[in-house]
Each structure stands twice: as C-alpha cells, then as structure tokens.
Amino acid sequence: MTPVDFNYLRDMLKQRSGLVLAEEKQYLLESRLMPVAREQNMESLSELVAALQKPDGESLRKTVTQAMTINESFFYRDKTPFENFRNIMIPAMLATPRAASRTLRIWCAAASTGQEPYSLAIEIKEMAAQLGNWNIEIVATDLSEEVLEKAKAGLYSQFEVQRGLPIQLMVKYFQQTGSLWQIDSSIRSMVSYKHFNLLDDYARLGTFDIIFCRNVLIYFDPPTKTDMLARMAQRLRPDGYLVLGAAETVIGISEEFKPVTDARGLYAMQVAAAAAAAPVRATPSASARPAPSVSGLGTTPAKPATPAAAGLGAVTATPAAPAVSGVGTPTVSGITKLA
Amino acid sequence: MKHCLVVDDSSVIRKVARCILEDMSFRTSEAENGQEALNKCLGEMPDAILLDWNMPVMDGIDFLLALRKESNGETPKVIFCTTENDAEHITRAISAGANEYIMKPFDKDIIEAKFQEVGLI
Numbered sequence: 418m419t420p421v422d423f424n425y426l427r428d429m430l431k432q433r434s435g436l437v438l439a440e441e442k443q444y445l446l447e448s449r450l451m452p453v454a455r456e457q458n459m460e461s462l463s464e465l466v467a468a469l470q471k472p473d474g475e476s477l478r479k480t481v482t483q484a485m486t487i488n489e490s491f492f493y494r495d496k497t498p499f500e501n502f503r504n505i506m507i508p509a510m511l512a513t514p515r516a517a518s519r520t521l522r523i524w525c526a527a528a529s530t531g532q533e534p535y536s537l538a539i540e541i542k543e544m545a546a547q548l549g550n551w552n553i554e555i556v557a558t559d560l561s562e563e564v565l566e567k568a569k570a571g572l573y574s575q576f577e578v579q580r581g582l583p584i585q586l587m588v589k590y591f592q593q594t595g596s597l598w599q600i601d602s603s604i605r606s607m608v609s610y611k612h613f614n615l616l617d618d619y620a621r622l623g624t625f626d627i628i629f630c631r632n633v634l635i636y637f638d639p640p641t642k643t644d645m646l647a648r649m650a651q652r653l654r655p656d657g658y659l660v661l662g663a664a665e666t667v668i669g670i671s672e673e674f675k676p677v678t679d680a681r682g683l684y685a686m687q688v689a690a691a692a693a694a695a696p697v698r699a700t701p702s703a704s705a706r707p708a709p710s711v712s713g714l715g716t717t718p719a720k721p722a723t724p725a726a727a728g729l730g731a732v733t734a735t736p737a738a739p740a741v742s743g744v745g746t747p748t749v750s751g752i753t754k755l756a
Numbered sequence: 757m758k759h760c761l762v763v764d765d766s767s768v769i770r771k772v773a774r775c776i777l778e779d780m781s782f783r784t785s786e787a788e789n790g791q792e793a794l795n796k797c798l799g800e801m802p803d804a805i806l807l808d809w810n811m812p813v814m815d816g817i818d819f820l821l822a823l824r825k826e827s828n829g830e831t832p833k834v835i836f837c838t839t840e841n842d843a844e845h846i847t848r849a850i851s852a853g854a855n856e857y858i859m860k861p862f863d864k865d866i867i868e869a870k871f872q873e874v875g876l877i
Contacts, residue, residue, distance in 0.1 A: 496872075575859050576863075580865060593842060593843055
C-alpha cells in the first residue's frame with residue numbers, strides 16, 4: 418500500500434467513524450480490506466482506494482468503514498462489568514426513587530453482534546426476583562448494519578457460545594438450530610437494536626440509567642474521547658453509571674465522570690459521586706450469581722449533543738484463534754463494535 | 757501447581773490438551789478411558805479433569821457418576837470436552853455433576869474461559 422493510499426484511508430475512516438488509525442496499523446487495513454477488494458473483483462488496495470474516491474463510491478465507502486470497525490466480542494466479556502452490574506449498579510438502582518417507577522434504560526453503545534446486550538438481558542432474567550416487574554429497555558447500537566442483523570437473529574456458532582458463557586446459562590437460554598445456537602426470543606425481545614453512528618446526535622436515543630461503552634475509547638484521540646464522554650454525560654441520568662473497558666479511563670479526559678471505588682471500569686457522574694459517598698452494593702450473599710437450574714426458563718427529553726464532530730469507532734486486530742482439536746473446522750468469531 | 761487429569765481415547769487430543777494446560781501452569785496426567793481415570797483418581801485425586809464422553813471400557817458419563825460417588829463433593833472440577841454437542845447430552849452431564857462443558861473443537865481461549873468459569877484459574 419502506498420503512503421498516499423494509507424493517508425486517504427486513514428482520513429476517510431477518521432472523518433466517517435472517528436477511528437484513529439496509526440501508521441503501524443497498516444497491516445490491519447490490509448487484512449480487513451483485501452477481502453472487500455476481492456469481493457469487488459479488485460486485485461489490490463490501490464484499486465480499492467481509487468474506487469472509493471469516485472463520486473458513486475458511497476456504497477463502497479460505507480462497506481469499507483464497516484469492515485474496519487468490526488471488533489471482536491463474546492458473552493460476559495471480561496466478567497467484571499457484569500459482576501459490577503449485578504452487585505453495584507442494580508442494587509443502586511433498586512435503592513433510588515426509580516424503584517417506584519420500575520423503569521430502567523440501558524445503552525450498549527458498541528453492541529457489535531449482540532453478546533454484550535444479551536449478556537445483560539440474561540443477567541436481568543437471572544435477577545427476576547428483584548427485577549421481574551420492572552420495565553427494562555436495553556438499547557443496543559452499532560454502526561454496522563451487517564452485525565446488527567446478526568445480533569437481531571441471535572444465532573451464534575458453537576465457538577461463540579462457548580467463549581464466556583457458562584454452560585448452565587447456555588442450555589437455559591439457547592436452543593440448538595443445526596450447528597448454531599439461538600438465544601431465546603424472551604431474551605431477544607429485551608433488546609432493541611438501532612443502526613447508529615456515534616457521530617450522530619445522541620439525543621434521539623433518549624436518556625439512560627446505565628451506558629456500556631467498552632473498548633471503544635481506546636481507539637480515539639484525546640479530543641474525540643473528551644467530546645464523546647461529554648455527550649454521553651448529557652444522556653446519562655445524574656445517578657447513572659458509565660461502564661468503560663478495562664484499558665480505558667476518564668482520567669484526564671473528562672470532568673463529568675468519576676471512577677467508582679474498587680469497581681474497575683465503572684464510573685459515576687461527578688454530581689452524583691459528590692452527593693453519595695459510596696455506591697450501594699449487594700451483600701456478599703447476594704453478590705454471586707445463583708446457579709441456574711438446568712431446566713428451561715423461563716425515554717426522556719435531553720439536551721442536544723454537541724454538534725461537532727467526534728466520530729466514534731472501534732477496531733481491534735485480534736483474530737480469533739483457530740481450533741486446535743482434531744474435530745471440526747476452525748471458526749472465526751469476528752465481531753463489530755462502534756457506532 | 758494444580759493438577760489436571762486429561763481423559764480421552766485420542767492420543768492427539770490428550771497431547772494438545774496437555775500442551776494447553778501446561779501453558780496454563782497446570783501439572784497434567786492422562787488416561788485413555790474412564791476406568792483408567794478412575795484408578796488414577798483413587799491413587800491421587802486431581803484438582804481438575806478434562807473429560808471426553810465416548811471412550812472404550814468406560815465412557816465419560818459412567819466415569820463421572822462413579823467419581824462423584826467416590827469424591828463425595830464438588831472436587832475435582834470436571835469439564836467435559838466432547839463432540840457430543842446437543843442440549844440433551846449437556847443437560848445429562850450437568851445432572852451427573854459436570855461443572856462445565858466444552859464442545860469440540862476447542863482452542864486455548866475456550867479452555868481458559870471454562871477453567872476460569874469454574875474457578876480453577
């Protein structure tokens with residue numbers, strides 16, 4: 418790839434998605450975009466770049482942007498955010514006035530193929546004793562229409578359901594359909610998917626009690642991170658929570674959020690953090706997810722977002738490892754992120 | 757160092773699994789059927805067992821039922837690792853006392869995730 422081609426792709430991706438692509442990530446462009454080029458019957462990335470610059474290349478520009486913002490995901494990724502959801506966030510919500518209205522809105526800002534929102538939906542189902550009569554909406558957004566379609570279908574390969582999902586939950590909430598596993602309609606119906614670019618105005622999504630935006634910020638430059646967090650703060654209720662990835666922080670880039678003590682990746686609004694010395698936590702006995710039985714189971718107005726331009730996307734270079742056992746074929750569980 | 761017994765009638769699978777587990781800092785041993793595994797457990801009970809289902813002499817589910825009678829509790833942690841990948845087999849394994857279940861093919865990520873899930877790492 419020539420430096421000119423790289424610069425064009427870098428600038429286009431930054432403009433359309435906010436993705437910041439360092440020069441050492443050139444290999445990522447090649448690995449993600451050569452399949453796109455081949456699909457277009459092109460032999461090189463230079464040919465692809467030339468086509469992207471044509472006035473009628475919008476569809477291709479969209480395809481390339483989506484290919485570059487695909488990210489990997491799996492159920493209960495990193496565990497800690499879901500433990501915090503169970504042990505800190507939900508108990509805190511139950512202790513606030515919103516317990517009277519019994520409503521809760523959660524935004525998964527980089528939903529990818531649905532593993533994160535579905536993991537949250539399963540957690541909510543597992544907390545039926547406390548949340549059974551609550552009206553809970555999980556809004557899951559992503560830039561890629563392709564991954565959203567997969568998310569809506571809720572169909573996952575054997576590899577995908579095995580990475581992070583305890584087997585008891587798998588047999589409880591999934592049905593086998595051929596070689597795939599489909600998540601129950603009762604879980605699917607808890608999540609509403611929306612095609613959304615984080616460059617767009619967040620106001621149309623409404624206001625949220627909890628925002629999950631994990632492993633997205635790390636791909637952006639500091640001004641974009643600051644802008645993104647400021648706009649998320651506008652969409653979060655004062656006593657709400659923001660969940661970031663383990664490698665992400667608000668320190669030095671946001672005045673709106675404050676880390677929750679002893680809860681990695683969890684942030685509260687500064688105003689609420691000042692008002693409440695410590696978040697409500699579940700008692701130790703309630704903190705562990707009870708072992709599920711093996712048998713089956715069972716928007717408010719907001720301030721406008723800043724008009725500017727912070728685009729947002731995320732990408733990772735981590736490919737799924739091939740299978741090593743002698744049976745079956747290797748599977749790649751690629752996934753999206755970003756919005 | 758925790759000890760994992762790998763039970764599978766395929767020497768290739770045993771070798772691959774042992775490589776992965778030793779990479780995860782486990783001490784490993786192996787057996788090629790349920791009976792051999794049971795004998796080994798009676799000699800030294802491991803912390804974990806990676807268990808195939810279909811094996812000659814004694815299969816995985818019969819081994820697990822016998823083991824749970826012997827070990828009389830939650831240890832060792834037993835993770836099935838089998839080509840039997842339907843809900844009926846999975847449910848049967850859990851009822852018999854399996855702690856986790858891996859559907860072949862597997863890779864290191866899956867083994868690590870499952871071992872983490874049951875608290876072995």
